[in-house]
Amino acid sequence: MRPLEDVCVLDFSTLLPGPFATLMLADAGARVIEIERPGIGDEVRPLAYWGLGNGFAQGLWPEANDALVTGASPRYQIYGTADGRHLAVAALEDRFWNNFCRLIGLPEALADSDADPEVVRSAVAAKVSERSAEAWRAIYSGFDVCCSVVPSLREAVVDPHVASRGVLDRKVLVEGRPVAALPRLVARTFGGKSAASAPSLGPQTEVLLGQEAVRCGSIGSYGQ
Template sequence: MRPLDDVRVLDFSTLLPGPFASLMMAEAGAHVVKVERPVRGDEMRSYEPKIGDDSVNFALLNAGKKSIAIDLKAPDSIARLRPLIKEADVVIEQFRPGVMDRLGLGYEAMKAINPKIIYCAVTGWGQNGPKAMIAAHDLNYLAESGILGLSADRTGAPIIPPVLIADLAAGAYPAMTNVLLALRKRDRTGEGSYLDISMGDNLLGLAYWGLGNGFAANDWPGGSDALVTGGSPRYQIYRTADNRYLAAAPIEDKFWDNFCTAIALPADMRSPDADWNTAIEAVGAIIASKTSTEWMSIFEGKDVCCSIVASLKDAVADPHVKARRLLDRKIAVDGRTIPAIPVPVSSIFRSAEQASPPSLGADTEAILSK
């Protein structure tokens, strides 16, 4: 028994936020039907590299789901979808505000068919407000939420994050969380819900410490000038003698003391009163004097909160990843298998079986002809 075994999800979303949310639901047992446009389907199918006919991105994000292909603008589309809407527990969509209403598939229209439906709309800026209709992507949400301004190099230039923070941390995860909350509410009241998930809104909470500094002390942080943005020697990236990088995060005094002793940092640079930039330069010079291997040998067995920056390829080969069995689950595509995404759904809720992504419209006839 998986916790969402009895939950049916009708997913109109594409690309990343919605599909990742419904993937987590599928991993927990939900029956997810992906609604795609004919011929092209989800834009993610066309991305590179490919595994089988579609992109590996699509395969990873949509394993275990079913796919129907239907033209939502066709005169009979609502009639054909009506039985699915009637039995659905959750609907996910990420069109701009108003699009689903114009198609006759907005919340009020679906609620008239199924009063208990939980309708989750994922957008960049929410359903109302001055930015609601503005086109944007992850980098834009990060830029306008102030997050990107907190991520800068020593020159002050913002750095492009390597992961899609808005789509995942501010889109998919809040969507999943609120769907679960809405299901719990429905269990108690019998009522459905409309969920307005705004990636722009949800990003603000990720900068909680900066908001606190600003609101409480009018000390609004910029890039590279605060404790966790590179302004402190206690939370910094240092180059080693072999041109690798040491991620040092000995923030608390006990870790800082251990770190300073291990690298033999002069006493005046250890003091809380030391100028941060001067201390960063002093620590940097010491770290640059030895190789990454030498430093990890020196740090071994000591609580110093230091790591050598790994490549993604190195990270997946880490013995800890193997011990935690993070990549044990597989997806199968055209006779090939690759590790499934290690989604944040506990292993006790997931099936051990291999899953496969659906080919475009593979389940149209079986599902819509009922």
């Protein structure tokens, strides 16, 4: 019996993170009922499987700059800031895009969905390059714009969301020093908390081969 059997989950979420979460609940046995807007559904429903679906079914694998989420749209881009950092923009839906354009001061004509993508991309890049990453963070903070400053690795590992979820809490020992282990999708209840060290290369080989030889010898003696 799966752990969430006999559990019913109502999913009111949109975009990919919510449905992906409820997919995991369904895999654990839950009955998931997704609530979508009549006649419209989730705005990214067509995108959910487009890459693999088109690739395997029609041989149409996505390439750079040939589709909405591979760089062809100014709404889904990485733009450079004045201080050499980057702003990741994923404002695919109109409500996000309109907020984003308003906050950066993009002319209304360029925010229109019928505007030339290359012209819009150049205009947005010029606007974003006028300010530092932290200045943009302060401007869009509190607004639904679906964009973020691209963090460095050092910033990412101490991000409040990473810390609150304990993503890097588990440690392994490397040459006697604790190092964050790769996160794993296993409930903490089933995982150990103490730091463990991976064996160094080589020393266990002779021991294991010796044990195997003894085991095989014992097996052989039983057959005689």
